[in-house]
Structures are given as C-alpha cells and as structure tokens.
Amino acid sequence: MLPEELAGRIREECGDVLLLDPARAWAILTDSGRLLDVCRNLKNIGFIRALNMTANHLGGRDFHLYLTLRHGERHDASLTLKWKFTLLDEAIAGEPGEESAPAYAGQSVHPSLSLIWRATELMEREIFEFFGIPFAGNQNLVGLILDPQLQGFPLRRDFRAASHENYAEKLLEERADRAVRGVMHDPQF
Amino acid sequence: MTRSSDRRVEIRRDPLLTEKLIYSVGPQHPSLPSPLELRVQADGELIERVTPELGYMHRGVEQLVTQRNYGQAAGLISRCEWLAGSNADWLVADAIERIEGITVPERAQWLRTLVLELSRIGNHLFWFGNLGLEAGAYTPIFIAMREREMLLDLLEMLSGHRHHHGWIVPGGVRNAPPEDFSGHVRAFCLWFRGRLDEYEDFFSDNAIWINRSELIGTLEADYAFEYGATGPVLRASGIAHDLRRDQPYAMYGALDVQVPTGEFGDVLDRYRVRFLEMRESLRIIEACLGNIGGDTPLRDPDVNPDPEALTVSRGEVYTAVESPRGELGLTLVSDGTNRPSRMHLRAPSLYHLFLLDELCRGYLLADLFVIYGSLDIMIGEVDK
Numbered sequence: 197m198l199p200e201e202l203a204g205r206i207r208e209e210c211g212d213v214l215l216l217d218p219a220r221a222w223a224i225l226t227d228s229g230r231l232l233d234v235c236r237n238l239k240n241i242g243f244i245r246a247l248n249m250t251a252n253h254l255g256g257r258d259f260h261l262y263l264t265l266r267h268g269e270r271h272d273a274s275l276t277l278k279w280k281f282t283l284l285d286e287a288i289a290g291e292p293g294e295e296s297a298p299a300y301a302g303q304s305v306h307p308s309l310s311l312i313w314r315a316t317e318l319m320e321r322e323i324f325e326f327f328g329i330p331f332a333g334n335q336n337l338v339g340l341i342l343d344p345q346l347q348g349f350p351l352r353r354d355f356r357a358a359s360h361e362n363y364a365e366k367l368l369e370e371r372a373d374r375a376v377r378g379v380m381h382d383p384q385f
Numbered sequence: 386m387t388r389s390s391d392r393r394v395e396i397r398r399d400p401l402l403t404e405k406l407i408y409s410v411g412p413q414h415p416s417l418p419s420p421l422e423l424r425v426q427a428d429g430e431l432i433e434r435v436t437p438e439l440g441y442m443h444r445g446v447e448q449l450v451t452q453r454n455y456g457q458a459a460g461l462i463s464r465c466e467w468l469a470g471s472n473a474d475w476l477v478a479d480a481i482e483r484i485e486g487i488t489v490p491e492r493a494q495w496l497r498t499l500v501l502e503l504s505r506i507g508n509h510l511f512w513f514g515n516l517g518l519e520a521g522a523y524t525p526i527f528i529a530m531r532e533r534e535m536l537l538d539l540l541e542m543l544s545g546h547r548h549h550h551g552w553i554v555p556g557g558v559r560n561a562p563p564e565d566f567s568g569h570v571r572a573f574c575l576w577f578r579g580r581l582d583e584y585e586d587f588f589s590d591n592a593i594w595i596n597r598s599e600l601i602g603t604l605e606a607d608y609a610f611e612y613g614a615t616g617p618v619l620r621a622s623g624i625a626h627d628l629r630r631d632q633p634y635a636m637y638g639a640l641d642v643q644v645p646t647g648e649f650g651d652v653l654d655r656y657r658v659r660f661l662e663m664r665e666s667l668r669i670i671e672a673c674l675g676n677i678g679g680d681t682p683l684r685d686p687d688v689n690p691d692p693e694a695l696t697v698s699r700g701e702v703y704t705a706v707e708s709p710r711g712e713l714g715l716t717l718v719s720d721g722t723n724r725p726s727r728m729h730l731r732a733p734s735l736y737h738l739f740l741l742d743e744l745c746r747g748y749l750l751a752d753l754f755v756i757y758g759s760l761d762i763m764i765g766e767v768d769k
Contacts, residue, residue: 197632220702245610248703248714250729262716264703264731268610271631276703276716315613318739326447341440341768350448351727 197221202241202273209237214277225279234277235263235312243275244268246313249320251327253352257283259329263309263316281306281329308333326351389605393747394433403429408750412441416519416754419764423741425753432745432753437738442768450728455481455555456692458725462715463549465730465766468511469504471540472708473730474553479634480717481555484700485688491636492676493557493683498635499570499673500543500552501706502666506577507536508709509659509666512761516656517588519758520597525588532580535573542566555695556688567674574667581663589660598652602744602756605650612743613736616711617658618760622650628707636676640669652759659761662709696723710734710761732766 198206203218213234215224225234243265252260259281267273308331310317318340320331325339328349348355406427412420420441426434446465450458459477463470475497482489489497510533517525537547543562544552552559588594604614606622619626627644629637645661647654689695697719705714711733718727737760744756 222701245613247613247615247705247712248716248729248731250716250727250731252718252727260718262701262703262729264714264716271626274632274703278701314611315736318613318735341443343440350445355448 197272198275199270199273202267202270205241206238206275209241210234221274221276223275223277225277228279228281231279232307232309232312235309238265238275238277239312242267242269243273244313246309246315246319247274249309249316249323251281251323251329251351253327254280255353259283259327261306261323261329265313283329305330305332307331310334325349328352389603389608390743390746394428394431397431397747399429399431401429405433410753412438416757418515419762421738421762421764423753423757425745425750427750430749430751432748432750435742435745435753437741439738439764439768442764444769446769447727447729450725452724454693454723455695455697455725456551458728459554459692460549460551462728462730463551465732465769466708466713466763467548467765468763469501469508469709470549471500471504471553472706472713474551475501475635475706476704476713476715476730477717477728478553478555479704479706480702480715481695481697481719483702483704484697484717484719485555487556487685487688489557489685490682492679492681494636495673495676496558496562496683497553498637498640499670499677500540500550500558501635502669502673503536503540503570505666505709506663506670507533507540508761509663510536512659512709512758513584516755516758519754520594522588522594525584528580528584532577535576539566539569539573542569554684554690554692557682557684559684561683562677567677570670570674574671578664578667581660581667585660589657595653597752597755598656598759600649601652601748601752602759603649603651604740604744608743609650609740612740614711614740615733615736616707616709617655617662618711618733618737618740620644621647621654621658623648628705628712632705634706636673637669640672642669652755655759694723696721697725705731708733710763710766711737713766730766730769732763732769734760734762734764735767738762738767 198218198221203216206216213225213227213230245266247266248264250262260278261281262276262278264276306329308320311333317334320334321340323329324337325342326349331337408425410425411417411422422438424436425432446461450461459474462477463473466473510529514526514529540550541547544550604622606624609619609622623646625644625646630642630644643665645658647658699719699721701718703716705712713733714731716729717725720726745753
C-alpha cells in the first residue's frame with residue numbers, strides 16, 4: 197500500500213522516470229540509467245528499508261529486477277520498484293563461490309544498491325549466484341548457497357541441469373575421498 | 386565509524402596475547418536444529434567474527450516451482466517454512482488472489498487468521514524448547530512439545546495434516562472445520578494460557594536464564610533497520626513494526642493487534658517479545674472463534690478448485706505475511722499458464738542469520754548458541 201501523500205512526493209521527485217501505481221504499491225522505472233538517482237530520491241523521501249530484491253530472467257540477456265522498499269516512519273507504506281537490465285556483454289564473472297569479487301567487463305555490470313541500502317548486499321549476492329548478474333560496488337560479491345563447483349546460473353531460462361549429469365557422481369566420489377582422508381587441519385581455512 | 390560490536394571486542398579483549406582460533410561449528414552440531422556451518426574466529430573465548438556458510442539444505446525450490454502447477458508450488462514453498470507452513474500457503478494464495486482480483490469470503494478470512502495464529506504459537510513453542518536446549522536447560526523442550534502436540538492435533542483435525550497443511554488455498558480455505566473444532570480450540574486456549582504462566586514462573590524469572598540472556602547479543606535499532614531485520618528480532622530492538630497491524634491482511638484489521646517491543650534488543654528482549662506474542666495470539670484466536678461458525682461459503686466459487694487446472698493471468702505482485710520469524714515475502718510473476726513464471730521467497734531468517742556476526746562480536750563462545758537460538762533461524766527458508 198502507498199499512501200497518497202507519499203505517492204505525491206514520489207511523483208514530484210521521480211515522476212519523469214516512474215510509472216507509479218499507488219493502489220498496487222508498484223512502480224516501473226522507465227529509464228534504467230536513472231536507477232541510482234531514483235533510489236537515492238526514494239531513500240530521501242523516507243524509504244529507508246530495503247526488504248527484498250530479486251530478478252526474473254526474460255531470456256537472452258534481459259532481466260527484470262524487483263526491489264521492495266518500506267518507509268521508515270510510515271510502516272504502512274511500501275513500494276516495489278521494477279526495472280529492466282540488459283547484460284550487454286557476458287561478464288567475465290568468476291564462478292559463484294570465488295574468494296574475491298571477480299572483475300567484470302565495462303558496461304555489463306549492474307550498479308550495486310548496497311551503498312544506499314546495506315541490506316541489498318545479501319540480495320545482490322543471491323541474484324548474482326542464481327542469475328549471474330554482477331553488481332559493481334558490492335564489496336562481497338560471492339555466492340551464498342550453491343555449491344561452488346556448480347557451473348552456470350540455475351534461475352536463468354537457458355540453464356540445463358542435464359549438463360551436470362555427472363555432478364552427483366562426482367560429489368559422491370569427492371565425499372568418499374574426504375572420508376578416506378579423515379578430518380584434516382586446513383591452514384587455508 | 387566504529388561499530389558498537391567492534392568497541393565491545395576492544396573493551397573486553399584479554400591483554401594477554403592469546404592465539405586466535407577458528408572453529409568450524411556444524412553443519413551437524415547438537416546446537417543447530419538444521420544444517421548450517423558457522424565459522425567462528427575467537428581470541429581466547431572472545432568471539433571476533435562469525436561467518437555463516439549456507440547451502441547444506443538447498444533443494445532448488447525456486448527453480449522447481451517454475452516446473453510445477455500452482456498447487457504443487459504452494460506445497461514446495463510451504464516446505465521452506467515447515468514449522469509454520471500455513472504462512473507460505475497464505476502467501477501463494479494471496480499472491481494469486483491479488484493478480485486475479487479474487488475476493489475471499491469473510492468467514493474464510495477469519496479461519497485463515499485463526500490458523501495463522503495457531504501456527505505462530507506452534508512455531509514459538511518449538512523455538513522456546515530449542516532455546517532452552519541452547520541455554521543448557523532441558524525442561525522447556527519437553528513441556529513445549531507437550532503443548533505443541535495438542536496444537537498439531539488441532540491443525541490435523543482441521544486439515545488432515547500435522548505440518549504442511551495446504552489448507553489455505555486460492556479463493557478461501559479447502560474445507561470447513563469439523564463441528565467440535567471451536568470447542569477444542571477454546572479448551573486449548575484455556576489450557577495454554579495457564580501453561581504460559583507456568584513457563585514464566587519457572588523459566589522467564591529464573592536467575593540463571595536472566596544471567597545468560599540479559600544484555601547479551603544486543604542489536605541496536607538502527608542497525609536492525611539497516612540490515613533488514615523484521616519480526617520479533619526488530620521489535621525486540623524497540624521498533625513497533627508488525628504487518629498484522631501496519632499493513633493488515635486477512636482479518637487482522639478488525640482485531641486491533643497489539644505489538645510488544647523490547648528496549649535493549651538483547652536475547653532477553655527477543656525472548657520476552659515472543660512470549661508476549663503468544664499471549665496476543667491467544668487473544669486473536671479467541672476473537673476469531675466467534676466468527677468462524679455458520680454455513681456461508683468458504684471459497685470463491687469462481688476459482689477453479691482443481692490446482693492442476695488453475696491458471697493465473699499475466700501479472701506481477703509482491704505480497705508479505707508476518708510469519709513467526711518476521712516478514713516472509715513472495716514475489717510472483719505469472720504468465721497466464723498454470724505454472725508460475727518466477728517465484729521468489731523473501732526469507733526473514735537470511736537477514737537475521739547475517740546479523741549473527743554483529744550480535745556475537747565481543748561476547749563469549751558460550752553465548753554463541755544462546756544468541757543464535759534467540760534469533761529463531763529457519764534454514765529451510767534460507768537455503769530454499
């Protein structure tokens with residue numbers, strides 16, 4: 197829900213780039229290039245809490261991203277912002293789980309929102325891991341959940357689990373190997 | 386800016402030069418109800434850093450739901466939140482209802498509210514029993530499970546299932562409650578209110594428990610806000626935010642929900658907030674009982690009752706429920722077929738788990754699991 201007075205302020209601050217639907221507490225960003233400006237404006241208006249951020253793969257290199265915000269004082273006020281992102285050229289993204297944030301090719305990165313809302317750091321990590329969208333500026337862009345050995349991004353439409361047909365077998369072999377070696381002290385831990 | 390947890394570490398650091406140790410706790414550990422690895426860096430007994438390692442329970446739910454119909458998808462989402470699965474059922478049903486513009490009959494809304502609150506108590510009882518174990522007390526788990534069994538019997542009577550009820554469906558609820566259901570629920574409320582007093586007597590005021598929990602694992606309100614805390618964890622830090630009151634759904638708008646808050650955001654406050662919530666849930670349940678009778682419809686007749694044939698128009702929605710752990714949210718993208726195009730679950734436990742580092746820094750290793758227990762983490766919803 198989005199109270200009318202807040203909707204009015206959002207129209208004032210970001211009206212030229214947002215299609216706002218207060219009844220659904222929903223807004224579509226028409227110019228993705230203005231994302232950071234719009235986000236800063238929304239935070240200034242009082243949307244200081246980022247609750248959720250996720251993506252949807254549309255096919256090819258196109259994605260929709262969704263960010264749900266809540267007002268800091270008006271707890272009844274929420275807003276979900278949607279925008280489109282196109283991965284211009286495939287990022288030189290290291291596989292999820294790498295120790296350090298990998299380097300990405302120029303324009304193919306999405307700006308990180310974690311400097312505006314700290315909570316989005318975790319959300320971006322999740323999106324990076326499942327969709328392969330790199331976020332420039334996220335200081336800790338490593339996978340959260342998936343096995344580091346898994347190749348590809350499971351929530352992309354073109355992901356095929358069949359390409360990992362030997363995955364379970366390899367995993368079992370590795371576990372058996374570990375069992376033979378027993379518990380070892382790992383100085384790199 | 387120095388964080389308060391960093392200051393805490395500096396103040397409490399032993400001046401003796403002790404070797405820093407890294408402990409790997411889990412993924413299988415008696416204090417962890419579900420698989421998770423915590424990498425703990427400690428200076429002597431002082432915790433300096435805690436890093437959660439996830440993924441031991443990952444089942445690919447968000448990928449699987451896109452290959453299932455909406456009925457099956459609701460079942461899978463419910464399995465991410467196995468202690469209060471009705472919340473997940475409600476989320477899926479509500480998301481579909483919002484996209485399709487379905488109006489749920491009022492009696493069904495009262496019944497949904499009732500079940501959500503029964504689930505809340507069931508979850509908090511499990512948490513209470515587990516927290517006792519984390520603190521080295523064995524009695525809570527036995528008595529909490531005693532009451533929880535009674536509660537699961539009620540839910541089984543209603544839905545036929547003890548855990549994943551699948552009773553809240555798009556357009557209403559699956560079936561009417563049995564004739565004597567209200568009487569059983571009323572009797573449970575009467576019994577359980579007395580048991581809550583008993584818990585308070587032997588545990589809440591226990592000096593050992595207070596020593597273990599007071600001013601331990603403190604979370605400042607600003608930090609909680611910034612890092613996505615919701616639910617009892619946020620409220621214990623003094624912020625009165627509860628979706629049931631602030632963005633009412635089901636019949637909560639008619640119930641004047643009271644939102645208890647804490648003062649210091651420590652383990653004790655999180656404990657007390659959940660206890661007050663159980664009392665509030667009892668009050669809500671009793672208020673619902675007066676409205677669930679009659680023979681009015683329990684489901685919108687226009688909604689296809691066959692989950693396999695249920696199609697959802699093209700649309701996008703974010704909906705959220707105040708689950709026992711905080712804001713459980715669902716983003717649904719539908720494409721006009723009988724399968725979701727995209728479903729994403731916002732898991733409150735994910736954000737609370739990553740608060741653990743801030744909460745534990747500067748406390749002793751012995752405090753780690755008391756703090757962890759106070760957060761009520763559900764790994765199923767984190768790993769998905």
